[in-house]
Amino acid sequence: MSAVLELLQGLRLSPLPTPLPKPVGPVDPAEEAALRFGSVAAAAVHPFEVAAAIEAEGVTDRQVQRRYGRSDAFELAEELYAETPRSYPEPEAASSPWHAPLSTSVLRGCLYALPGLAFPLGAPMLSGPPDAGGLPHGTFALALSVVLNWAWNQALAHRTHVRIGRGQRRSGGRCLLRGAFVGAGLGLLGALIGALVAGHHSGGVLLFCGGQALYLGGSCVLLVLGRELLLLRALAPATLGGAAALLGLIRPSPLTALLLVWTVLLTLRLARRELRGCLSELDGDSAIEPLPPLRASVPHGLFGMAMSLLTLGIALRGGRLDLGPTVALTISMGPAEWLLYGYRHRIHGALRAAHTARGFALLSARSLALGLGSYLVLLALLGGAVGTALAGGPFGQQLPALLALGATVWTALLLQAFGRAWAATGICVPAAAATVAGVAEPAVGSTAAALLLAVACWSLGRVTVHR
Numbered sequence: 001m002s003a004v005l006e007l008l009q010g011l012r013l014s015p016l017p018t019p020l021p022k023p024v025g026p027v028d029p030a031e032e033a034a035l036r037f038g039s040v041a042a043a044a045v046h047p048f049e050v051a052a053a054i055e056a057e058g059v060t061d062r063q064v065q066r067r068y069g070r071s072d073a074f075e076l077a078e079e080l081y082a083e084t085p086r087s088y089p090e091p092e093a094a095s096s097p098w099h100a101p102l103s104t105s106v107l108r109g110c111l112y113a114l115p116g117l118a119f120p121l122g123a124p125m126l127s128g129p130p131d132a133g134g135l136p137h138g139t140f141a142l143a144l145s146v147v148l149n150w151a152w153n154q155a156l157a158h159r160t161h162v163r164i165g166r167g168q169r170r171s172g173g174r175c176l177l178r179g180a181f182v183g184a185g186l187g188l189l190g191a192l193i194g195a196l197v198a199g200h201h202s203g204g205v206l207l208f209c210g211g212q213a214l215y216l217g218g219s220c221v222l223l224v225l226g227r228e229l230l231l232l233r234a235l236a237p238a239t240l241g242g243a244a245a246l247l248g249l250i251r252p253s254p255l256t257a258l259l260l261v262w263t264v265l266l267t268l269r270l271a272r273r274e275l276r277g278c279l280s281e282l283d284g285d286s287a288i289e290p291l292p293p294l295r296a297s298v299p300h301g302l303f304g305m306a307m308s309l310l311t312l313g314i315a316l317r318g319g320r321l322d323l324g325p326t327v328a329l330t331i332s333m334g335p336a337e338w339l340l341y342g343y344r345h346r347i348h349g350a351l352r353a354a355h356t357a358r359g360f361a362l363l364s365a366r367s368l369a370l371g372l373g374s375y376l377v378l379l380a381l382l383g384g385a386v387g388t389a390l391a392g393g394p395f396g397q398q399l400p401a402l403l404a405l406g407a408t409v410w411t412a413l414l415l416q417a418f419g420r421a422w423a424a425t426g427i428c429v430p431a432a433a434a435t436v437a438g439v440a441e442p443a444v445g446s447t448a449a450a451l452l453l454a455v456a457c458w459s460l461g462r463v464t465v466h467r
Helices: 029-043 047-056 061-068 073-083 102-121 139-165 169-198 203-224 228-246 258-279 294-315 324-353 357-391 399-417 421-437 441-460
Strands: 005-008 011-013
Touching: 029 047, 029 061, 029 073, 047 073, 061 073, 102 203, 102 228, 102 258, 102 324, 139 169, 139 203, 139 294, 169 203, 169 258, 203 228, 203 258, 228 258, 294 324, 294 399, 294 421, 294 441, 324 357, 324 399, 357 399, 357 441, 399 421, 399 441, 421 441
Parallel strands: none
Antiparallel strands: 005 011
16 A cells, blocks of 8 residues: 555656655664654554554555564554653644724714714604603604614624625625615504504604614615715714704704704615615525525524613613613624624634633633623723713712623623524513513613623633634
8 A cells, every 4th residue: 555556657656645754874673663753653642643654654564573573553653652752733823813993893883872863853853742651752652663673673684694694795685675674664663553652643753763764774784784984974964963953053943854864865875875786796606505594583683672672771760761871882882892802802812722621611701701891891981971971960870780781782792693692582581571571770680691691601611612
């Protein structure tokens, strides 16, 4: 098996690799064998590897008997393997793929929060008798519309990312096109149901909710396709107008509400342009591969619904509208994404640094604690700043509920990033139900965060999860 073959005259085939260097000068046969095959024996995990290397060098059993005084290559290999200290060469360091520019994450956080400036401009449409419980006019319609929109858009984003991740950009565009219309319809349906529950005339609220549903559909398209700057451009009219209304520079009126219409139309126009670009492309060869079943997107939709209910719970606590924690949590979502990337970057290094399974689990837990702690510090600072700016008073009473909810959201997003969507949803949905039932937000958030952390430490502490 180790001879050079000559099948035709002049045609020589050599199946052997480059031979190892042979020792020079008279040496002991055992030392010669150790010198010749020592590097192979040191890196081997079984004597058979050494035997294979000996045979690959063209050393036959007869040569082993004559030169080394052993019966065959396997006996020599076992002896070399037993006497040579183990020395496994370290693989070359690979650059971590988990890098995300902080500027993009901050921009996404702003894009999540800036639509809130539409409410000062739309104040004339949202004025009227209070809803049940003394809540502001239109709260039921707006809340139900947002809950359905968030749930649908989360599932829609997951279905689209699955397609685009496989190189099926055209298929992803079709998914977004159909899904955005359905999402807008669901948002409007939620507003209608909420208005019926409120039991009074809500024409202006329905008009506002209709525009909001259309905007959320268009913004979902732009965000999924990574067109954050285009969405920022579309938001400019409502952002500038809302800021001017907050500062008292303009008085909200039906005329200023046209800025909202302008923003919605601009968002839809840009989303339509990007979708046309997607639909003009061809899917890759992976288009023939079957997609995950629809039920794979269900936990993402339920997670979106649970997050919207938890956020509304902290905003409407005590039967009054408190936007400070909601705004802070919304802005923090951008840096939260950046910190999630940071966790994965640190884990990439831990895969090389850890020598045991226990050591890797400890490094994973430490990295998780660092990411979560950094996020909570940032959220506390944002909550204090936003709460003080909006309410003009101390923020201490709101902080426990905000931090508990922030820990829940960040850890759940981390589990989702590693494919543990059902685990995150299985904890967040009961937490949202408890919030709707009236359980105190700090207790709900703390319990959910503790459960999610336990699941994260257990599941993400295994090396196989990070392959």
